[in-house]
Amino acid sequence: MALAFQVTFDARDPKRLGAFWAELLGYTDDPPPPGFATWDEALDALGVPEGERDRAWAVSDPHGVGPRIFLQKVPEVKTAKNRVHLDVNVAAGLPRDRRRARVAEEVERAVALGATRVREVDEPTGYAMVMRDPEGNEFCLQ
Template sequence: MALTFQVTFDAADPRALGDFWCRVLGYVREEPPGGFVTWEEALTAWGLPEERWNDKNAVRDPDGAGPRIFIQKVPEPKAAKNRMHLDVNVSDGLSGAERIAQVRAEAERVVALGASVVGEMTELGEFWIVLRDPEGNEFCLQ
């Protein structure tokens, strides 16, 4: 039996963070449950007050290959370095200068979406760029 998993983020703004990761990964927001056209319609029908509509968000790979990302609202800000992070492979099949150029180009795109660069890293022949998403969560482009 194959196990499945999701990646969960704590966030101040689950909708905005989900939108960011959709644009980075090519993901889509999870569809509302059956019988509802929009999430707002579902949340209203369930009696959830509008101020709580941004408490949770989920995004997914439209092809079903990548894990679901669940984002939950928390009251406290991020306080320390992640103990776990995402490595996003943007240079599969490339090597040398071509690989480095691809990673740098993707970093520029992701920064335009709201990420910030921590630094470029080279170790044991590998190259990657460490970034932070809009809520400060570290991730790497390789």
């Protein structure tokens, strides 16, 4: 039996970084727990002080297929290359001759959302653009 998992990011601003990933992936913010209309209402009930409500955020695939992304606040900035990164398959199923154009479209969309280009990877096994999210985490659009 396969196990479910989530991907966790360290972040300076979890909600802002979560908004980037939600928009890029077509995800949505996790809703507050049942019985609460808003996260503030839920956090009030849990006794979380207002000054600590920016410590975490989560976004999920609205169709329940992709893994949940959890973002947790850390004080330090990213300083080294990721040991793990996400490959976002924007051109899956397209013929090889159309993949580059599709990746280019998604690169422009990601840049508009706050990502930056790092380098192009063009190999016999595939084409991808290495990117960085707004907090510097590497990912690939392929």
